[in-house]
Amino acid sequence: MQMAYTWLYFFATLLPPTRAVYVTTLEIRHEFASPDCVDRLVVNANHSIPGPAIEVDPGEEVEITIVNLMLSNAVSIHWHGMVHADSGPWHDGGSMITQCPIPPGSKWVYKFKVNEHPGLYQYHGHIGGMRVAGLGGAFIIKGDVSAFASEADGGEVLMHLKD
Numbered sequence: 001m002q003m004a005y006t007w008l009y010f011f012a013t014l015l016p017p018t019r020a021v022y023v024t025t026l027e028i029r030h031e032f033a034s035p036d037c038v039d040r041l042v043v044n045a046n047h048s049i050p051g052p053a054i055e056v057d058p059g060e061e062v063e064i065t066i067v068n069l070m071l072s073n074a075v076s077i078h079w080h081g082m083v084h085a086d087s088g089p090w091h092d093g094g095s096m097i098t099q100c101p102i103p104p105g106s107k108w109v110y111k112f113k114v115n116e117h118p119g120l121y122q123y124h125g126h127i128g129g130m131r132v133a134g135l136g137g138a139f140i141i142k143g144d145v146s147a148f149a150s151e152a153d154g155g156e157v158l159m160h161l162k163d
């Protein structure tokens with residue numbers, strides 16, 4: 001029996017390392033910017049519009065800490081397209097629906113299991129007009145989506161359109 005465990009351990013060390021949980025942080029700020037050529041107060045993630053793309057594997061567990069660095073506004077982030085089948089609705093980000101928003105100067109960790117379906121999803125602010133004020137970005141589940149994609153020269157280009 002002891003020998004069997006030894007062999008099991010040996011083979012386990014040969015497996016490629018897998019990421020147990022995808023962990024990251026998004027810092028939410030009010031800043032002046034002109035993403036559409038007009039200076040205005042925007043809300044961004046990590047100083048950018050769109051915010052950084054989040055890339056995960058199908059079915060991966062995520063823990064995304066939202067740090068609200070705004071002085072006057074609460075925030076929540078909705079993970080658009082995620083089903084939350086295993087984790088329940090509490091990390092869906094619907095402010096005043098599935099959670100109280102994250103107050104200014106504090107942080108909160110969204111924990112959920114992402115969908116099994118590869119493709120391009122998005123995250124965005126889900127309180128007041130924060131989505132149109134700039135808060136959002138791509139949420140990519142890696143994998144083969146070629147059955148749905150058309151051929152493109154020069155590789156993939158990620159475009160984030162807002163109105």
Ligand SMILES: *[C@@H]1O[C@H](CO)[C@@H](O)[C@H](O)[C@H]1NC(C)=O
Binds near residue numbers: 027053
């Ligand atoms: C956002 O910025 C924080 C702080 O610099 C950094 O730790 C984190 O990795 C960034 N998030 C992403 C998704 O790039």
